[in-house]
Amino acid sequence: MSPLLPKGDRPWQDDPGHIHDAPEPSDEALKEAEFAPGDQEELGVQVPPLDSITALQAIDESREPHGEPAPVPDLSEVKVPRPLASEIRRAMKRYPQKRSASIPALWAVQRRYGWCSPEGIEQAAAVMGVTPAYLQSVATFYDLFHTEPTGRHEVLVCTNISCWLRGADDLLADFMDAAGTDHPGETSEDGEVMVRGFECLGACDIAPMASIDERYYGPLTEGDAEAALEQMRAGKEVLREKRLADRGAAGGSGPRVGTDPRVTRHELNKVTAKRKAKAKAKPSPDAKRKKRR
């Protein structure tokens, strides 16, 4: 039934059960609805006394802090791998305050262990002289930190507006098919790759695109996802011809540089003009190669 019917024609207006139009129940009706003592037996349900309900206890327990909060770990008691410790110390030196190094420290932990494991966080906390809880609070805020174990490789498929318009949902499905996972964020069975959808990665010019192990690739078409995961599993370089790093300034072909004299007369441009004249006189090896083709 269309909700756009004029008000008078709405059949559910007679139906008091509808959520928006139900009339206020009368006092008598309310009284009737209340359970009288003895109703329990009639219904055949035994409601246990409140303090013995385990679910409630669990809720209480999770809200009550257990004893003292974890203190700053003692560096003499926590075993920290030397490279990790020195990387974190180097990061701390770069900032006026040591806490600024918490994101670099978590990056270091994640690079070493594959995720921000509780042990790794404790080690970083020991080096930085902060509580593990503090670092944990930072790690849970940021999308790129994994607070649970994840695959050895990571594929982030951008699913935001520009990529969506160009078929990002299909691309995400392709990657999940290739990885053999059912839901975004899952790791493949062999533990090799985790595929998930991600918010705008800032590469709408190569939409639809994906970030594979922190490098951008696009625009990806049918078959690319499968090829990428095959190459990754074989330990080869991934989608070489689709790397963002090798692309010229975006926009590709089309009318490019403005001929506005204000720009060509620009002080900084004079050098380029001279160089260009030189280049014209003597074709570069690049140009020669192009001509031959």
Added chain:
Amino acid sequence: MAAAAETRMLFRNIDEPRLASIRTYKRLGGYRAVQKAFKEMAPEQVLKELDDSGLRGRGGAGFSMGKKASFLPRGDMDKYLCCNADESEPGAFKDRELMQKNPHQLIEGIIIAARAAGANRCFIFIRGEYDLQGDILDKAVEEAYDAGLLGSDVLGSGEQVELVVHRGAGAYICGEETALLDSLEGKRGNPRLKPPFPAVQGLYGGPTLINNVETLSNVPHIISSGAEWFKSFGTEESPGTKVVSVSGDVRRPGNYEVELGIQTRKLINGLAGGTVGRRKVKCFFPGGSSSPVLTGEEGLDLPYSFEAMAEAGSMLGSGSIIVCDERTSIVQLALRTARFYHHESCGKCTPCREGTNWTVKMLERMVRGEATPIDLDTVASVQTNIIGHCLCVLGDSMAAPVGSMVEKFRPEFEQALERGVPSLNDRGGAGRGAQRKGREAREEAGHLSMAGGR
């Protein structure tokens, strides 16, 4: 001027091989402006030149850069300069290109801006996803230190400018300037109450100047050629060029550097090649996903400038145009937009946390065809209740575009109330996966994509 042409200032040598190395950058005239600023000009002169140029911030707010720098108090305390490279707005990718291709232009701009503001400690806050660009910047900063352009004695002037590249870890909110400061201090990236403004009390409680990558990349050009020269570009109120990221349903998505004031149609149809198959432009975001959408009819003939976009009820923002052609379902578009802000809301202020959440829920009901007319009015009213009621503008950034979509395409929403929106990507058979096996299951997966991993 030709019908559609770029005016390349920041992008002048963008495709020069090895431009990211200091040798090439210097050979092409780089680091001359910094010499001029330190050897021929007093800090006050540098500041005046920037102020006179009328350069407006390119990050989204469009505030005068010179004015912002002049708000920093004088005195001997530690002062900070943060370059905001946490470019995460859907549709924006100009800073990525500028950092990846020409990192030294940015570093030169930072050094000069630091002199103007008297800042001695500078940071580039780059989003964690830009790993390649972060590596390039790391290397460029190292080169600049080796060349004596950074450090405790810049170019023998006795001035100290230290620069650190700081990587984020994936949070859109950190692009908000006070959240950026919190994140840089090693905390969760929650915005702060303003005032006090960062210029007075920012990073580590000290005076802080925060500028976008593109803003700072303009600085060397202004200093080397002068404010008057700079003002000969663009319009009176929006001088200079703008790197515009055009994406979505266009044939040549990419970054185009144009003079502000160019006709929007020339940008979309000329430079970016128009829509595929010359389809009608249904609507477009003129300034990233947080700007209210303009329909093709009302927006294409406007000049692309801060003031013209504001007058049309939208904004230039970060200068990122997302074009949606006539196939696009507005309800789906609204849902995509709202989901992004729901995911990225830090949860500190109630209107934003709850408003984004309920907007997504109501729009999902509309897509499934389970909504009631009350939902549509509630969606509209939620948007007006978010705007202006939070510490930062993240909530507003959802409310403005979604509100504009409901306002401009109300019949389409009403249709969705009746029938829902058939497919996730409502484009008929256009999507290549339309006939795929298990397509429906995947659409479910698409619904879950935001929840992935968290």
